[in-house]
Amino acid sequence: MAKIYFFKKVSEMILTEERAKTIQESTVYDVAKAFLHLESMTPKKLQKLCYYAYSFYLAIYEKKLFDDNFEAWVHGPVNPQLYTEYREYGWQEIPQEINYPNSIMKNERVREIIEEVYDSYGHLDGNQLEYLTHQEDPWKNAREGLQPYESSRNVINDEDIRSYYAGVLKDG
Known part of the structure; x- marks a missing residue:
């Protein structure tokens, strides 16, 4: 009987690890497409909404939403891969992704984060979101010692993100 219990526990641990891997296998592109499904x-x-989703997910679950980082660019947090993907749009809107089947939205935790971020920040434009991120410690810490319009590839520290947004949630 002890062997059966042991194997049952091991299989539960493996399933839990597989679920955790599935969550982390989401990409910044998946999260971006989820937001673009809501509007152009x-x-x-888009960068700022993805940053907030990443930040609040990290603060709540103490785990990265996807395996990319954000850098402290002049106009706020930027994910370089996402920038490369959508840079052709410049200051123009990226079209809404009406028919995009996004599997990450099947994950309740991810869906809730995306919905909460959109409900909280979706009414703001890119410039307003930039202003907000410029007031927040993770971006400011990563740009310490830089002039306002000095370019930077400094990575915004995940522990700074986690602790700052955990505090935001606590102060709610």
């Missing part, structure tokens, strides 16, 4: 938007707004 500029690349700047």
Whole structure:
């Protein structure tokens, strides 16, 4: 009987690890497509919504939503891969992704984060979101010692993100 219990526990641990891997296998592109399914938007707004989704997910679950980082660019947090994907739009809106089947939205945790971020920040434009991120410690810490319009590829520290947004949630 002890062997059966042991194997049952091991299989539960493996399933839990597989679920955790599935969550982390989401990409910044998946999250971006989820936001673009809700509306068309500029690349700047998309960057900031993805940053907030990443940040609040990290604060709540102490785990990265996807395996990319954000850098402290002049106009706020930017994911370089996402920038490359949508840079052709410049200041124009990226079209809405009406028919995009996004498997990450089947994950309740991810869906809730995306919905909450959109409900909280979706009414703001890219410039307003840029202003907000410029007031927040993770971006400011990563740009310490830089002039306002000095370019930077400094990665915004995940621990700074986690602790700052955990505090935001606590102060709610």
